[in-house]
Amino acid sequence: MQPAPASKVRAPRAEQIILFRVGGQLFAISSASVQEVRSVDSLTGMSQEVPRSTVRKVRHTVRRGDSTHYVVNGTVHFGLPAAAASLVFFLRHTPTALLIDGIEKMTSMTQLQGLPQAFCHEERDWYRGLTALDQSVVPVVRPEGFLSVEELTLLDTAVQEEAGKSQDGAAEAGAPE
């Protein structure tokens, strides 16, 4: 008698995630979405103020290579109590640098449940879904959800206006009398 063939049970694929806190609240993000993690202190001297930002959660930009990242205050974005940020995530595929309290740990998730349809406002843009970890539920953020197209347009305009003023000022200063 032939032995029964071993059943092929496909193990669920896992995704590496980083658990982090903003305003004390725990979130998760795919580690593939994070290009770099830096301390907030290291931004000193690298960041520039956005003086007329109409996007309350963004007050600074950071220039990295050819690209400008907008520094998003995570507590303002999520409407959480203000907390001192110690780290910043530079995110991939979006010009966002996210201020966070700190990293809790790195782990993996095998199931991501879409946000229930009952949640029907901005949070649908904020989160890819929810995952259950250690008998707890953690929202998994969508990297592109921190800045909407409208917010990016407003910020780009503010930065360009500021750059134009700086150039005008430099030209006036250098003009012959």
Add this chain to the structure above:
Amino acid sequence: MSIVTEIALESFVLLRLGERRFALKANQIAELVAPSRVFRFPHHTAALEGVLLRRGRIVPVCDVSERLVGKKLTMRRFYLIANRFWGSHRESVALPVSGDCELITAEMTPRSESDSPHVAGWLSHGGDVIEILNLEALTPGPHAARSNTAGFQPVEVRA
């Protein structure tokens, strides 16, 4: 009992919110569970408190008492997990209730034009006239949402 009367009877679950009772069609009820931890995270859907983790499923918690009786429940005895539908899509929602639930059989009186949208109909039981709730109108969902159809099925993540 005549055949006609039998056909008109339906099963309902009576739920208690403070001093008042309401009804849901029994075929909408998934289960009645003891209070468990509500996981909260930032969002802007005011009617929702957070989510429950129930047998690996994540179920949104919606306290409908404020809308129905004018104040939030001070004591929660159970969560009544009910199903609501958007087209062919079904989703569970957990409703906190303050007392025992009861399965009854009664005749439903259809709603009238003057009834609130959350009223699916009426029934008479134990001398009370009880509202039968329309969960789709009572709990938040895509009808109030902006156009965003991001996945609502449990999915295996893409590595």
